[in-house]
Amino acid sequence: MPERLTEMLMDTWTPLIILWITVLPSIYMAPVNQSQVLPGGSSTGLKRLNEEQRVLHRSRRGWVWNQMFVLEEFSGPEPILVGRLHTDLDPGSSKIKYILSGDGAGTIFVINDKTGDIHAMKRLDREEKAEYTLTAQAVDRDTNQPLEPPSEFIIKVQDINDNAPEFVEGPYHASVPEMSLVGTFVTKVTATDADDPVYGNSAKLVYSILEGQPYFSIEPHTAIIKTALPNMDREAKEEYFVVIQAKDMGGHMGGLSGTTTVTITLSDVNDNPPKFAQSLYHFSVMEDVALGEPIGRVKANDLDIGENAKSSYDIIEGDGMDIFEITTDAQTQDGIIRVRKPLDFETKKSYTLKVEAANIHIDPRFLSGGPFKDTATVKIVVEDADEPPVFSSPTYLLEVHENAALNSVLGQVTAHDPDISASPIRFSIDRHTDLERQFNINAEDGKITLATPLDRETSTWHNITIVATETRNHSQVSRVPVAIKVLDVNDNAPEFASEHEAFLCENGKPGQVIQIVSAVDKDDPKNGHYFLYSLLPEMVNNPNFTIKKNE
Helix, strand or coil, X not given: CHHXXXXXXXXXXXXXXXXXXXXXXXXXXXXXXCCCCCCCCCHHHHHHHHHHXXXXXXXXXXXXXXXXXXECCCCCCCCEEEEECCECCCCCCCCEXXXXXXXXXXXXXXXXXXXXXXXXXXXCCCCCCCEEEEEEEEEECCCCCECCCCEEEEEEEECCCCCCCECCCCCEEEEEECCCXXXXXXXXXXXXXXXXXXXXXXXXXXXXEEXXXXXXXXXCCCCEEEECCCCCCCCCCCEEEEXXXXXXXXXXXXXXXXXXXXXXXEECXXXXXXXXXXXXXXXXXXXXXXXXXXXXXXEEECCCCHHHHCEEEEEEEECCCCCEEEEECCCCCEEEEEECCCCXXXXXXXXXXXXXXXXXXXXXXXXXXXXXXXXXXXXXXXXXXXXXXXXXXXCEEEEEECCCCCCCEEEXXXXXXXXXCCCCEEEEXXXXXXXXXXXXXXXXXXXXXXXXXCCCCCCCEEEEEEEEEECCCCCCEEEEEEXXXXXXXXXXXXXXXXXXXXXXXXCCCCCCCCCCCCEXXXXXXXXXXXXXXXXXXXXXXXXCCCCCCCC
16 A cells, blocks of 8 residues: 555656746746645646646735645655745745744644745544644744744645445345335445545445345445346245445446445235145034034145235035134134034034135235135034933923822923933932922833822922933933922811901891901812801801891
């Protein structure tokens, strides 16, 4: 790098020195800006410098100033001459002394107090400080009295291409939908260059792709990355690693470059239908399974992910559409088959269903690729369960007269084993419902008999529970309620409702009502009570009193 800079400076300074020797006598010995950096052999630059010197020439007195320039990063063996200061008051004698003050005076920049030559003593970096403001003054060497007021000038540090482009925000991550059209925007990257964007092409960047073709492209000047290949499929490859280069000097040879990486992920679109893992599923279920219980799962796989992979399941055909239902497991996306209605092995032993899985979210762009659904067949076998006995009726009602004879049959209950094995049934009475043991039942045929006398006036209803038990499996038990109604017979005499005592005055008139009497009967005839009243036999012939029915 130092050798290259030395060569550049030699090419630059040679024409300028010639220019300075040529021009100096014609401008009143005015200070010529030796630091003007011009391209080697550039006549345009020399012409511009002469024009500037003529414009800034002060004809009466004082300094002739121009901006001075010094190349950054120069580190030759000798201090670099930046320029020469000269006042038009200097006749060439040694009576004038040049003084320099301001930014970097005495440290970075040193002036020869006799000749006015300014040298840069250190290597300068434009990116740290681009210009320095200094003040020059000419004084009498003996008295130090100013010969002219101080004059301010600027030394600008001229840029060289010493900074490579940098991607400050990298590495980058971006995504683009799979199956995107060519030219779809992906992302934009940005590189910065610390060199002077105004001078030359040191900060003029051109972008290119080093890795990532032919899938992606980049616009050379805007750094916009776009898709370059159609129909990129996420299911085939999801992630791409792209290397982007930014090169200065407009991308020409000799320019400096920097790179960054862009990880591009293809985001999913719904371009794949669900597909059942198998075309036929077999399940078995016990006939006594509880309603709502799952009996099996089916699975339709989808190569897509997220919302695009979600499917809904339905039973679209079969002989058990009203017996079974299918729902979607939100976590696993399985189809769960459940029982909706009771099963009966003895009635139907198997079912065949046709189930369908269909995507919930359809992308219209890919409808031409076929239906986003699939079907499978499900065969369900119902297995026999050892069921308890089944009574012929859910309840029984028996009627018996209260004067029924002991051991007379009041009625009969029947039950059977619904299983194919058809186990014999034994009957019994749950004695917790017949604490007085008024009834018995025949264990073989279920006939209920009377064990103790009945009295309707004591208890009109008796509610007992009959138990049916399989003889081959005593754990299989069923129960049924039996209501026994006791019917009335006329087994109770009427009774006066209360004791009566009547009084009659001695002047009572014939036909006068002395007392009204009433009777009750514990029995309950269907048509109600009808009583006949009469006087006792010993009172029948008494001419003083009579009794008759009160109509």
